[in-house]
Structure formats: structure tokens, C-alpha cells
Amino acid sequence: MSGWITEKGPQNEIVLSSRIRLARNLKDTPFPIYLKEAQSDKVVDSVKSPFANTLNRDYYLYNMDKTDLLDKQILLERHLISKELVKSNSGAAIISKDDIISIMVNEEDHIRIQAILPGLQIMEAWKLADGIDNMLEEQLDYAYDEKLGYLTCCPTNVGTGMRASSMVHLPALNLTGSIGKILQTVTQIGLTIRGLYGEGTEILGNLFQISNQITLGPTEEEIIDNTNGVTNQIIEKEREARNILLNSNRIQLEDKILRSWGILRNAKIITSQECMKLLSDIRLGVDLDIIKGLSISTINEIMIDTQSAGISKYAKKELTAEVCDILRAQIIKEKLC
Amino acid sequence: MSGWITEKGPQNEIVLSSRIRLARNLKDTPFPIYLKEAQSDKVVDSVKSPFANTLNRDYYLYNMDKTDLLDKQILLERHLISKELVKSNSGAAIISKDDIISIMVNEEDHIRIQAILPGLQIMEAWKLADGIDNMLEEQLDYAYDEKLGYLTCCPTNVGTGMRASSMVHLPALNLTGSIGKILQTVTQIGLTIRGLYGEGTEILGNLFQISNQITLGPTEEEIIDNTNGVTNQIIEKEREARNILLNSNRIQLEDKILRSWGILRNAKIITSQECMKLLSDIRLGVDLDIIKGLSISTINEIMIDTQSAGISKYAKKELTAEVCDILRAQIIKEKLC
Numbered sequence: 244m245s246g247w248i249t250e251k252g253p254q255n256e257i258v259l260s261s262r263i264r265l266a267r268n269l270k271d272t273p274f275p276i277y278l279k280e281a282q283s284d285k286v287v288d289s290v291k292s293p294f295a296n297t298l299n300r301d302y303y304l305y306n307m308d309k310t311d312l313l314d315k316q317i318l319l320e321r322h323l324i325s326k327e328l329v330k331s332n333s334g335a336a337i338i339s340k341d342d343i344i345s346i347m348v349n350e351e352d353h354i355r356i357q358a359i360l361p362g363l364q365i366m367e368a369w370k371l372a373d374g375i376d377n378m379l380e381e382q383l384d385y386a387y388d389e390k391l392g393y394l395t396c397c398p399t400n401v402g403t404g405m406r407a408s409s410m411v412h413l414p415a416l417n418l419t420g421s422i423g424k425i426l427q428t429v430t431q432i433g434l435t436i437r438g439l440y441g442e443g444t445e446i447l448g449n450l451f452q453i454s455n456q457i458t459l460g461p462t463e464e465e466i467i468d469n470t471n472g473v474t475n476q477i478i479e480k481e482r483e484a485r486n487i488l489l490n491s492n493r494i495q496l497e498d499k500i501l502r503s504w505g506i507l508r509n510a511k512i513i514t515s516q517e518c519m520k521l522l523s524d525i526r527l528g529v530d531l532d533i534i535k536g537l538s539i540s541t542i543n544e545i546m547i548d549t550q551s552a553g554i555s556k557y558a559k560k561e562l563t564a565e566v567c568d569i570l571r572a573q574i575i576k577e578k579l580c
Numbered sequence: 581m582s583g584w585i586t587e588k589g590p591q592n593e594i595v596l597s598s599r600i601r602l603a604r605n606l607k608d609t610p611f612p613i614y615l616k617e618a619q620s621d622k623v624v625d626s627v628k629s630p631f632a633n634t635l636n637r638d639y640y641l642y643n644m645d646k647t648d649l650l651d652k653q654i655l656l657e658r659h660l661i662s663k664e665l666v667k668s669n670s671g672a673a674i675i676s677k678d679d680i681i682s683i684m685v686n687e688e689d690h691i692r693i694q695a696i697l698p699g700l701q702i703m704e705a706w707k708l709a710d711g712i713d714n715m716l717e718e719q720l721d722y723a724y725d726e727k728l729g730y731l732t733c734c735p736t737n738v739g740t741g742m743r744a745s746s747m748v749h750l751p752a753l754n755l756t757g758s759i760g761k762i763l764q765t766v767t768q769i770g771l772t773i774r775g776l777y778g779e780g781t782e783i784l785g786n787l788f789q790i791s792n793q794i795t796l797g798p799t800e801e802e803i804i805d806n807t808n809g810v811t812n813q814i815i816e817k818e819r820e821a822r823n824i825l826l827n828s829n830r831i832q833l834e835d836k837i838l839r840s841w842g843i844l845r846n847a848k849i850i851t852s853q854e855c856m857k858l859l860s861d862i863r864l865g866v867d868l869d870i871i872k873g874l875s876i877s878t879i880n881e882i883m884i885d886t887q888s889a890g891i892s893k894y895a896k897k898e899l900t901a902e903v904c905d906i907l908r909a910q911i912i913k914e915k916l917c
Contacts, residue, residue, distance in 0.1 A: 494906060498848035505846030511835035569831060 246343040248321070248543040252362020255539055256530040257478050259410040259450065260322075261365040263372040263467075266395045266404035267354040270384040274396040275333070275349040283333035283349050290348045293382045294337055302344075307334040313561075316552030322359060325350055344375060351396050352404075354379065363478070365407050365471050369463065392459065402459030407467050409474040410439070414449040414527045415484035416477075418496075425480060426451070433457055434473055439519075448519030448546070453477065489531065500528035508579050513572045518549050537579075545578050583680040585658070585880040589699020592876055593867040594815050596747040596787065597659075598702040600709040600804075603732045603741035604691040607721040611733040612670070612686040620670035620686050627685045630719045631674055639681075644671040650898075653889030659696060662687055681712060688733045689741075691716065700815070702744050702808045706800065729796065739796030744804050746811040747776070751786040751864045752821035753814075755833075762817060763788070770794055771810055776856075785856030785883070790814065822868065837865035845916050850909040855886050874916075882915050 247260040268274065269286060278286065287306070294302050307315065307328060318324045318336065323345045328334045334349040347355040356379070358371035386394040393404040400406075416422040426436050437452040453474055455466045488496050503524035507513075513521070526542050528534035547553060549571045555562050558570055584597040605611065606623060615623065624643070631639050644652065644665060655661045655673065660682045665671045671686040684692040693716075695708035723731040730741040737743075753759040763773050774789040790811055792803045825833050840861035844850075850858070863879050865871035884890060886908045892899050895907055 494848050498909075501846040501848055502843050505842030505844075506839050507842075509838040509842030511831050511838055572835075 246341045247359050247361040248342075248547055249540045250361045251539070252360055252364055254478055255362040257412055257481050258363040258474065259412060259543065260359050260361055261363055261368045262322075262357060262359045262406075262408045262410070263365065263368040264406040264408075265354075265356040265372050265376055266352040266393065266400045266406075267356065267376065267379070268386040268394055268396070269353045270386045272353065272386075275351065275353060276396065278333065278349065280333060286353050287333075287335045287348050289383055290335075290346065290354055290379070291337065293379055298337075301340050302337050303340070305336045305338065307336070308332040313552055313555055317556055320550040320552050321547055323357075325355075327351060344371060346375065346379075352400070354383075363409060363471070363474060365409060365467050365474075369407065369467055373463075400458050403461075403463050403466060405458055405463055405466055406454050407470040408452050408454030409470065410450060410452050411474060411477060411481070412448075412450055412523065412526055413477070413481050414523050415488050416481050417449050419484045419487060421480065421484060425477060429453060429473060429477070432473065434470065447516065448523040450519075450523070485527070485531065496531070497533050500524045500531075500533050504528060504534055507575055510572050512568045513549075513575065514568050515549070515551065515571065518571060518575070519546070522546050541578055545575055548578075549574055583678045584696050584698040585679075585884055586877045587698045588876070589697060589701055591815055592699040594749055594818050595700040595811065596749060596880065597696050597698055598700055598705045599659075599694060599696045599743075599745045599747070600702065600705040601743040601745075602691075602693040602709050602713055603689040603730065603737045603743075604693065604713070604716070605723040605731055605733070606690045607723045609690065609723075612668075612688065612690060613733065615670065615686065617670060623690050624670075624672045624685050626720055627683065627691055627716070628672075628674065630716055635674075637677075639674050639676050642673045642675065644673070645669045650889055650892055654893055657887040657889050658884055660694075662692075664688060681708060683712065683716075689737070700746060700808070700811060702746060702804050702811070706744065706804055710800075737795050740798075740800050740803060742795055742800055742803055743791050744807040745789050745791035746807065747787060747789050748811060748814060748818070749785075749787055749860065749863055750814070750818050751860050752825055753818050754786050756821045756824060758817065758821060762814060766790060766810060766814070769810065771807065784853065785860040787856075787860070822864070826868065833868070834870050837861045837868075837870050841865060841871055844912055847909050849905045850886075850912065851905050852886070852888065852908070855908060855912070856883070859883050878915055882912055885915075886911055 269289065272282070272286065275283065291298070291304060298304055305318065315324065315329045319326055319329050321342065323338050323342060324336045324347055328336065328347050328350045331349060334347065336348065337346040339345070343358060343360065345357045356372050356375050358368040360368045388394055392402040395401050395404050413422060416425060429436055433456050435454050435456045437454065438446040439450050453470065455470050503521040507521045507525060522542055522545060525534055525537065526539070529537050529539060529542065551567055554567050554570045554574065557574060562570065606626065609619070609623060612620065628635070628641060635641055642655065652661065652666045656663055656666050658679065660675050660679060661673045661684055665673065665684050665687045668686060671684065673685065674683040676682070680695060680697065682694045693709050693712050695705040697705045725731055729739040732738050732741055750759060753762060766773055770793050772791050772793045774791065775783045776787050776789070790807065792807050840858040844858045844862060859879055859882060862871055862874065863876065866874050866876060866879065888904055891904050891907045891911065894911060899907065
């Protein structure tokens with residue numbers, strides 16, 4: 244089970260997870276998009292070699308061409324690989340046993356190091372990712388330019404090659420209608436807002452991924468400080484909005500949350516989209532003590548396990564959308580009742 | 581507690597209650613609408629006198645001018661008096677301890693005898709009403725015409741003065757969309773369809789009151805046979821529709837019913853209209869064994885106790901609609917959890 248899903252972290256009532264991603268490339272090697280099969284394999288071997296002593300013990304290697312589509316999708320749903328890597332046949336992923344570290348090989352760049360932790364711990368995630376980065380750099384020659392920094396396939400990643408992000412749950416800001424203005428402000432100060440599965444994905448269940456837009460210019464620490472600071476400000480705004488709702492509309496809020504709680508435990512058919520909406524309500528309910536005896540980690544587990552691939556894995560076969568919606572309701576009931 | 585609400589009767593899965601109402605008037609006395617106060621009182625005294633030995637033991641008398649508005653509304657919500665009598669100051673009601681018999685005095689007619697039983701027992705209700713009618717006729721002179729029969733204030737009641745009705749729950753016919761055609765057919769063969777509280781009231785919670793339109797011409801037995809026969813045919817159609825839904829859309833039906841079941845036990849605010857809708861779903865759920873361990877009488881009690889006056893009585897004060905919706909949810913939870 245993924246570390247950020249089941250473990251607790253600071254400010255976990257609002258921040259689901261913090262993530263650092265570093266983009267790195269090997270010197271004198273074409274970017275993955277231009278690689279021939281043999282060259283791709285060589286890149287995978289190079290990145291694998293520093294893990295020689297820890298592979299199959301602390302880390303596992305997944306070659307995309309040898310991994311079941313269903314297993315790849317499960318890694319995707321657990322935020323351990325990207326949807327681009329799922330489609331790739333020449334890529335690979337090296338993932339730590341506790342699901343905190345994942346290194347994608349031959350995605351957009353040769354190497355994408357990710358560290359993901361529960362709650363607001365961007366700096367801690369950075370330390371973990373930086374440790375892996377240093378370990379790799381000892382054995383590999385990175386494509387690095389004195390003036391530009393780390394070179395990347397897409398120019399938007401050049402420099403630090405870093406994306407620092409937090410995944411925040413903002414139901415009260417949405418209910419009070421302040422969310423639009425806040426997201427606009429965040430964008431204006433150079434950060435980006437994305438959905439649960441990164442770039443171009445829909446915003447579901449009031450979950451927003453806040454991350455830096457700029458990688459070239461500021462130092463890693465500056466990027467982290469900025470993302471961290473903005474996340475803290477948004478947390479503050481969300482807490483204010485939760486208090487406003489509690490003070491002015493407590494019974495309406497309780498009604499909304501408890502209805503979702505009733506539906507979640509009783510429905511026989513739940514679409515993925517409705518599930519995210521209901522989970523958002525009960526996540527808020529747990530924080531406000533309207534729902535008792537339920538842990539955030541159970542909510543996280545349901546959120547991850549009820550994605551399509553998770554359900555297919557549970558059913559041990561490919562499923563139609565209709566059957567998926569029925570099984571989703573069944574899995575939720577097993578977790579909650 | 582009213583007999584039909586808590587007791588079981590034949591075909592109770594579909595028929596809530598059967599009712600007979602007889603309209604009678606006193607000879608040589610103006611209809612209530614033309615009566616002066618002293619004359620009204622005399623009518624009440626006349627109707628009261630046959631109950632001299634049973635009053636305050638098997639029957640209770642409610643003089644409308646001495647009864648709290650709230651108590652009158654509760655009698656209305658329990659189907660023991662009409663909304664016209666609630667408004668009256670010169671009327672009265674004599675109601676049996678078990679709430680099966682009620683005699684309204686100075687409503688539209690001098691006397692309105694009602695017998696109401698659980699399930700489909702129109703003939704049994706008729707026997708009870710007829711017994712009261714005979715007892716009264718021994719001591720009172722009715723306005724009766726050899727050719728026309730019993731004379732009534734409104735010509736639509738002349739003849740037998742009888743309305744025979746059944747209250748049926750038809751959710752499956754509504755879901756399958758057949759209800760419109762069936763109601764149309766019922767109307768074409770001389771019966772009337774009304775809502776829960778009689779003439780001009782809204783149809784709520786899939787509850788339909790089927791009753792005879794014609795009182796002059798056919799005998800009492802013919803009216804009863806006809807209403808009974810049509811009710812049986814509608815029961816048959818509703819059972820067919822329930823089977824169709826179970827066979828073709830079981831999971832969707834279970835989902836609908838269990839969502840309502842979840843909302844009913846968890847919501848903090850429930851309007852009267854939503855309550856009727858949710859109760860309709862769980863009433864169907866109990867019949868189809870989708871909801872277990874819940875009795876029809878609990879559903880009936882909730883349906884009656886969550887009307888506005890019932891809630892005010894519970895709260896021991898007059899309430900705003902908003903507070904009413906909150907208390908309704910509370911009462912339901914107490915009954916169900």
C-alpha cells in the first residue's frame with residue numbers, strides 16, 4: 244500500500260500529499276522520443292545499475308513491455324507512473340517498496356525521479372528525491388549546462404528540472420464560491436493548478452494539485468518555499484471557509500455531508516465521478532467531526548481502489564463501465580460497513 | 581395510535597387502507613352551511629345522544645370550537661376529520677378509541693360516518709359504518725326520499741351518500757410509466773383518483789385514493805364490489821410491474837431504494853415532499869425484501885408523524901418550515917435507527 248495513502252502527515256485534513264519530481268537526462272544520449280529500442284534498453288540498464296544492491300529488496304523494477312496493462316494502470320492510479328509511461332513499451336519504472344520513491348525511465352525524459360509523502364512535507368519530499376538524484380549522479384553522466392542547468396526534453400522543465408506540488412482538498416472554498424478567485428490568484432503568481440492526475444486531467448472531488456510553473460531561474464529551495472507558502476495560504480483560506488460554513492450553515496453542511504455518507508454506504512451503483520464527489524463530502528465530514536470513527540487513510544484507500552484498474556484487479560478481469568459502477572459500490576461497502 | 585396505521589390488513593404491501601364514508605342529514609333541519617349557532621349545537625347534541633353510554637370510554641367527542649388548532653390538525657393528518665371541519669367552529673367529531681370509526685358532525689352534511697381499516701377490506705369497513713348508521717337511525721330522523729335516497733348538501737352525494745375508497749401505493753406502475761394509462765381507464769369507468777388527503781390534494785409518494793364517483797343508482801353493495809374489483813385489478817397490475825422491474829432492472833431498483841434508505845437515516849433536513857418520496861421507495865423496498873427488518877406500520881407511523889402538525893406536537897410549539905424540516909429528519913432517525 245502506497246505510503247502517502249495510508250500514512251498520516253502534517254495538515255493531512257486538507258493536504259493529501261506533497262510531491263517532488265526531478266527531470267534528468269543522460270549526456271550524449273538522444274531524448275527518449277528519438278531512441279531506438281536497443282538504445283532505450285541501454286538507458287534502462289544504466290539507471291538500473293545504481294540499484295543493483297537494493298533491487299528486489301527495497302525497490303522493484305517494472306519494464307513496461309513486460310508488465311500487464313492492468314498492473315500498469317494500477318501504478319498510474321497510485322500516482323507512481325504517468326499515463327505517458329503506461330503507453331510506452333521502451334520505458335521502465337523503479338519503485339520503492341513503500342511506494343514513496345518512483346523513478347520513471349524513458350518517459351518524456353530519460354529519468355524522472357519522484358518522491359511523494361502524506362500531508363504537507365514538500366521539503367522532506369525534496370530531501371528524498373535529492374538523495375536519489377545524488378546517488379544516480381555518482382554513477383551517471385547527466386546532461387547539464389553551466390548556464391541553463393539540467394537539460395530536458397521539453398524546455399519548460401529546463402533548469403532545476405523540478406516540479407514541487409501539493410494535492411489539496413478545498414471543498415469549503417468551493418461551497419462558499421471563493422475557489423475561482425483563489426485559483427486565479429495562484430495562477431497569477433506563477434503557480435499552476437491541475438487535477439488529480441496532473442496536466443490536462445479533470446478536477447474531481449474538490450482536489451487540486453498546486454505546483455510551480457517555472458523551473459529555470461529560482462533555486463530548488465526557492466521553488467519549494469514558494470509552493471509551500473502558497474499551499475499554507477490556501478490551507479488558511481480553506482480553514483476560514485470551513486469555519487464560516489460551520490458558523491452560518493452548520494445544519495445544511497451536516498445534511499449535505501451525512502446524505503453523502505448515507506448514499507456511499509447504501510448505493511448499489513456508483514460512478515467514478517459520483518464517488519469522488521461523495522468522498523469529498525465525507526473527507527470534509529471527518530475533519531469537522533461530523534463523521535466519527537472513520538480515518539483519512541480509509542478514504543484515501545477507497546479513492547485509489549475504486550479507480551477503474553483497481554476494480555478490474557479486484558474482479559480479476561476486464562469490466563464494462565456498468566459492472567465497474569456496481570463493483571465500485573461493493574468495494575466501498577466492504578471498506579465502510 | 582390509529583388502527584389502520586399500525587395494524588396489518590389484507591394486501592397491505594400495496595393497499596394502505598380501505599375507507600367507507602356515509603353522508604347523512606337530519607330531517608327538517610337546514611344543511612350546516614345555513615345553520616345558526618344554536619341550531620348547530622342542537623345537531624351536535626342529537627348526534628351525540630346515541631353515544632351517551634359509550635362516550636369517554638369507547639368514543640371521544642371533539643367540539644371544534646373547544647379543540648386546539650394543533651390537535652385538530654393532528655386529527656386531520658390521521659385522516660379522522662376533514663380540512664373543512666378543521667376550519668369550522670360549529671362542528672364536532674366523535675371518534676372511536678381505536679381510530680377506526682369517526683363521525684363528523686356539521687361538516688358539509690350534518691353527519692359523516694367514516695370507517696377506515698388497514699389493507700383491502702372495503703366490505704368490512706362498510707359493515708362497521710353500516711352498524712353505526714343503523715344505530716344512529718334508530719334515534720334520529722334522517723332526511724330521506726323514497727325515490728332519491730339519502731338527501732345530501734351536495735347533489736353528487738345523493739342516493740347512498742356513500743364513498744367507498746382504497747388507498748393504494750403504486751410506485752412500480754409509476755416507474756414503468758404505465759400509471760397514466762391506468763388512472764385514465766379508472767376514471768373512464770366511473771371511479772375517481774385523488775391524493776392522500778382527498779379531493780383536490782396533491783398526489784404524493786405514489787399514493788392514490790381510488791373511490792366511486794357515482795352515489796345515486798347503484799346499491800351500496802354494487803359500489804363496494806366495483807371499487808373492490810378495480811382495486812384488485814390495479815393491485816395485479818402493480819405486482820406485474822414490480823416483477824418486471826425486478827427481472828429487468830433489479831440492481832437499478834435496489835440502488836434507488838437503498839439510496840433512499842441511506843438518505844432517510846442520515847439526512848439532517850428533510851422536506852415533507854421529499855419524505856413522502858423516500859418513504860415510497862422504502863415501502864417498496866420492504867415489500868420486495870430489499871430492506872429487511874422494517875415493518876409497514878413503522879413506515880405508516882413515520883408518514884403520519886412527520887406531517888407538520890405531528891411535528892409541532894412533538895416539539896410542543898408552532899414551528900417555522902425550516903425547523904420543521906430539521907425535526908422531521910430527527911423524528912425519522914429516532915424511528916429508524
